[in-house]
Amino acid sequence: MTETPALQQKRPGRIARVWRPLTIAALALVLVATGMLLRPLVFPENHSAPPILSQVEIGFTQDMTAHHEQALIMVQRLDPGVDPTVRQLAQQIADTQRMEIGTMLGWLRLANASPDSKHPMSWMSSTAAHDHSMPTMTSTNSTSMPGMATQTELDSLATARGKDAEIQFLQLMLRHHTGGVAMAKAADQLIASGPVKETARGMITTQSQEAGLMTIMLAQRGSQPLS
Known part of the structure; x- marks a missing residue:
């Protein structure tokens, strides 16, 4: 069955609408992971483990x-x-x-x-x-x-x-x-x-x-x- 020109024009738009949220979610995950890696460098943590015995x-x-x-x-x-x-x-x-x-x-x-x-x-x-x-x-x-x-x-x-x-x-x-x-x-x-x-x-x-x-x-x- 041959697609009509109208359907061919709608498909790219539909694909874009599907992939756009996935792309945003992936980018968000990358940013979160990067922030976790850089956090100790930007905000050095000063947590020392409590002694086992006094x-x-x-x-x-x-x-x-x-x-x-x-x-x-x-x-x-x-x-x-x-x-x-x-x-x-x-x-x-x-x-x-x-x-x-x-x-x-x-x-x-x-x-x-x-x-x-x-x-x-x-x-x-x-x-x-x-x-x-x-x-x-x-x-x-x-x-x-x-x-x-x-x-x-x-x-x-x-x-x-x-x-x-x-x-x-x-x-x-x-x-x-x-x-x-x-x-x-x-x-x-x-x-x-x-x-x-x-x-x-x-x-x-x-x-x-x-x-x-x-x-x-x-x-x-x-x-x-x-x-």
């Missing part, structure tokens, strides 16, 4: 990792021949604190922070450390971390046997837990929210329960906690 969280995590590591040393130096109840408690402490060490080292890696603190307990030197409601920190060695055993005490534990080993272990670990609870309470008060705060609270509960049990076990052996 300085208090990093300091507490570093110090508590070192604190836990000494607890593992105490368990390793305990005479294998002690009463099964003492051995079972020691293994429970080791299992719990080894798991917490892994968690805390993972946080420090994510935060690109060293696992060791050059200035132990420096996270307590802020203005909050002067708050009289904060737990009192007492230490037995130069690290300033409360509850830590001296090298002489660790060496004595390694050579102790039988009931003497049980008493030394319970005394040292009880003092160690008391110091750990004090650190965890301080972190709980200084940290607003988050997993580090929740972990600190978990430590308070677990170590307080274990400390109560060790106090009873010492009394059963006619001994008292260390001052």
Whole structure:
């Protein structure tokens, strides 16, 4: 069928009307994409990602990792021949604190922070450390971390046997837990929210329960906690 001259004249107009909106839409997309690419150059963005851990969280995590590591040393130096109840408690402490060490080292890696603190307990030197409601920190060695055993005490534990080993272990670990609870309470008060705060609270509960049990076990052996 041969098109009439009238139809031939209408077709280009009709095609133009179809393609014109498509052309405009494509041009708009190009302009939007160009604007997105040029925006950082024209209007530099100054958005910095928030830190994974605060300085208090990093300091507490570093110090508590070192604190836990000494607890593992105490368990390793305990005479294998002690009463099964003492051995079972020691293994429970080791299992719990080894798991917490892994968690805390993972946080420090994510935060690109060293696992060791050059200035132990420096996270307590802020203005909050002067708050009289904060737990009192007492230490037995130069690290300033409360509850830590001296090298002489660790060496004595390694050579102790039988009931003497049980008493030394319970005394040292009880003092160690008391110091750990004090650190965890301080972190709980200084940290607003988050997993580090929740972990600190978990430590308070677990170590307080274990400390109560060790106090009873010492009394059963006619001994008292260390001052």
